[in-house]
Amino acid sequence: GMKNNEASFSSLALQRAAVSQTNQALTEGQELGKINLTAKTRPAQLNQSQTKALSPEDGRMHRVLRIDATLSPRDPKAPGQFGRPVVVPHGKEKEVERRWKEGNFNVYLSDLIPVDRAIEDTRPAGCAEQLVHNNLPTTSIIMCFVDEVWSTLLRSVHSVLNRSPPHLIKEILLVDDFSTKDYLKDNLDKYMSQFPKVRILRLKERHGLIRARLAGAQKATGDVLTFLDSHVECNIGWLEPLLERVYLSRKKVACPVIEVINDKDMSYMTVDNFQRGIFVWPMNFGWRTIPPDVVAKNKIKETDIIRCPVMAGGLFSIDKNYFFELGTYDPGLDVWGGENMELSFKVWMCGGEIEIVPCSRVGHIFRNDNPYSFPKDRMKTVERNLGRVAEVWLDEYKELFYGHGDHLIDQGLDVGNLTQQRELRKKLKCKSFKWYLENVFPDLKAPIVRASGVLINVALGKCISIRNTTAILEDCDGSSQLQQFNYTWLRLIKHGAWCLAPVPDNGALRLHLCDNRNKGLRWLHKSTSVFRPELVNHIVFGNYHQLLCLEGDFTQKTLKVAPCDPAKPDQKWKFENYYED
Ligand code: LR7
Ligand code: MN
Numbered sequence: 001g002m003k004n005n006e007a008s009f010s011s012l013a014l015q016r017a018a019v020s021q022t023n024q025a026l027t028e029g030q031e032l033g034k035i036n037l038t039a040k041t042r043p044a045q046l047n048q049s050q051t052k053a054l055s056p057e058d059g060r061m062h063r064v065l066r067i068d069a070t071l072s073p074r075d076p077k078a079p080g081q082f083g084r085p086v087v088v089p090h091g092k093e094k095e096v097e098r099r100w101k102e103g104n105f106n107v108y109l110s111d112l113i114p115v116d117r118a119i120e121d122t123r124p125a126g127c128a129e130q131l132v133h134n135n136l137p138t139t140s141i142i143m144c145f146v147d148e149v150w151s152t153l154l155r156s157v158h159s160v161l162n163r164s165p166p167h168l169i170k171e172i173l174l175v176d177d178f179s180t181k182d183y184l185k186d187n188l189d190k191y192m193s194q195f196p197k198v199r200i201l202r203l204k205e206r207h208g209l210i211r212a213r214l215a216g217a218q219k220a221t222g223d224v225l226t227f228l229d230s231h232v233e234c235n236i237g238w239l240e241p242l243l244e245r246v247y248l249s250r251k252k253v254a255c256p257v258i259e260v261i262n263d264k265d266m267s268y269m270t271v272d273n274f275q276r277g278i279f280v281w282p283m284n285f286g287w288r289t290i291p292p293d294v295v296a297k298n299k300i301k302e303t304d305i306i307r308c309p310v311m312a313g314g315l316f317s318i319d320k321n322y323f324f325e326l327g328t329y330d331p332g333l334d335v336w337g338g339e340n341m342e343l344s345f346k347v348w349m350c351g352g353e354i355e356i357v358p359c360s361r362v363g364h365i366f367r368n369d370n371p372y373s374f375p376k377d378r379m380k381t382v383e384r385n386l387g388r389v390a391e392v393w394l395d396e397y398k399e400l401f402y403g404h405g406d407h408l409i410d411q412g413l414d415v416g417n418l419t420q421q422r423e424l425r426k427k428l429k430c431k432s433f434k435w436y437l438e439n440v441f442p443d444l445k446a447p448i449v450r451a452s453g454v455l456i457n458v459a460l461g462k463c464i465s466i467r468n469t470t471a472i473l474e475d476c477d478g479s480s481q482l483q484q485f486n487y488t489w490l491r492l493i494k495h496g497a498w499c500l501a502p503v504p505d506n507g508a509l510r511l512h513l514c515d516n517r518n519k520g521l522r523w524l525h526k527s528t529s530v531f532r533p534e535l536v537n538h539i540v541f542g543n544y545h546q547l548l549c550l551e552g553d554f555t556q557k558t559l560k561v562a563p564c565d566p567a568k569p570d571q572k573w574k575f576e577n578y579y580e581d
Helices: 048-053 093-100 107-112 150-163 186-192 208-219 239-248 292-297 320-325 339-349 378-393 395-404 406-411 419-427 433-439
Strands: 060-062 131-133 139-145 169-176 198-202 224-228 232-234 252-261 275-280 284-289 316-319 353-365 449-457 462-467 470-475 485-488 493-495 498-502 509-513 523-525 531-533 548-553 558-563 573-578
Touching: 093 107, 107 150, 131 239, 139 150, 139 208, 150 169, 150 186, 150 232, 169 186, 169 208, 186 198, 198 208, 208 224, 208 320, 224 239, 224 320, 232 252, 239 252, 239 316, 239 353, 275 353, 316 320, 339 353, 339 378, 339 433, 378 395, 378 419, 395 406, 395 433, 470 509, 470 558, 509 558
Parallel strands: 139 169, 139 224, 169 198, 252 353
Antiparallel strands: 060 131, 224 316, 232 353, 252 316, 275 284, 449 462, 449 485, 449 573, 462 470, 485 493, 493 498, 498 509, 523 531, 531 548, 548 558
16 A cells, blocks of 8 residues: 655654664665675684784784773773763752753763773674784874763763774864853863864854764864764774775774663663664665575574665765865755765765774764754755755655655755755766765665556546646546556646646646646645646635546546545545555
8 A cells, every 4th residue: 555655854863773672674685785884894703823924014913902901990890881871869959950951861870880880791702812914004083062962972972982993093183163152162172172083163153063073074184084972882892893994995984883872871871783774765774684684594603794775974084185076065954864865876976985893882872852942944944955865866856855755845945056066966977876876875765666557446446548738537548648647746737748747717728847846736646546746726616726537437438537535436546556565
């Protein structure tokens, strides 16, 4: 059957399930078989015969792990130590509640936990034995924030400093996106002055995370840019495997496995293996587990690199020059959202790859809502950003984006000027979205039309057929070209370049040259029930708008639009084929 898709923009920040017992194994095994789910180059493993041969001169060496100062923490009994859950002290519930909104997580508990707490080494077995090159590129860590909670921001920075080989960290750039909190001014400067590698960059107006990251990238001096959110905890050995990927190919964009720092008890929790970053229409990011049979058949190991259609967005390493070659992010994206889609499409379609590196783990506080305010409406901001992405990267598939957000079709989304972004795509000679679908994300359901074939009147068992510039009812004949229609995501009923449309005023039907922007051509098709034109200006009876339905009259062999009446069976229509689940 056909679902009526309600607009489904995630109104809340994405939650992530910590380890689950039941993997939602989806049935994409067949589709997934078409692509390389894992990278061909597996990381080198240390074995007995190699040990002797390995010396720094070989260009390879052991992983640097001993530099983790938090393995034996100062205070093993401190709350939250080793990533354990913290219990709210008796009588402090009110305070917890009061402070929650400072970050939309348990800020009270965060303040109780040491800023350099130890967390469990959650890497899959085998990671500690992996080898990386000893001449890895250096990286600049770019962490932008707006009104981040003090203890969380500090813990993020400490986790980078304590769990990264110092020689690989060129600098840590904290980009303050015009925060309003006083403690993020002098106090932060003072605190960070003890770490020579930490630099604070302050924006003079609120730019949002996209342009804030770009400001950081402009100032970065490392070979690689590593972006992080400002409420993370980098785990043991997180950095080397990311840089190793970029070192192997400068067009690889490497993401850690993002683990969960619980917003309620601040515990550090691991997540299921074998997850890819994906999206569903209208471009909502999500994770999807590779089905167990696919894992088994392809002998995918827990430590294998996983190639992803899209990245989550917040945490990744990318070669700095490559990032600029790609034209960075679209600087026209505002505040929050959509930039992960943009960069993912750009990377894949323009010759790069997005990978999740299972031996690299970073915890992130997942929360139900953004704690900061949006300069403009949050939903509209995200939709506009996604609209820009759709217009530049999705080609003919952009209709699926609009079609899955019902209101988007009519809203006339103003996405701003796109000339530069489209020219960039041309200049980079990027591949088509169709190529992306076939080669990177074959399991995405992306039917270019919603329904097709003959269009049958359910009660009469007769079909619509083209006659000159109009349409009539006649016996169904699937082989007749004149009876073939496509129902598109923009709700047009198309016969080639021609669209079925009601004649204004008299309710008759005619063919009109298709035009995606002409609202008068749109038909809402609900399941297998009725067609009705949208409320459009030219269908006006007296001085009120009315819902009109397509109606067949068999004796006359004619079609017309008439007031919708659920009791009338001659207003029920059905296409031969539907492509939605
Ligand atoms: O206006 C802003 N200015 C900022 O500097 C808004 C945000 N920010 C900062 C903010 O303080 C934080 O450090 O930008 C960072 C990301 O903002 P969050 O933490 O509110 O975003 P999120 O974790 O809810 O959302 C995910 O999607 C975003 C879409 O634009 C970004 O790509 C985030 O980086 C991204 N986070 C992750 O990928 C972590 C995993 C969550 C998922 C999925
Ligand atoms: Mn975040």
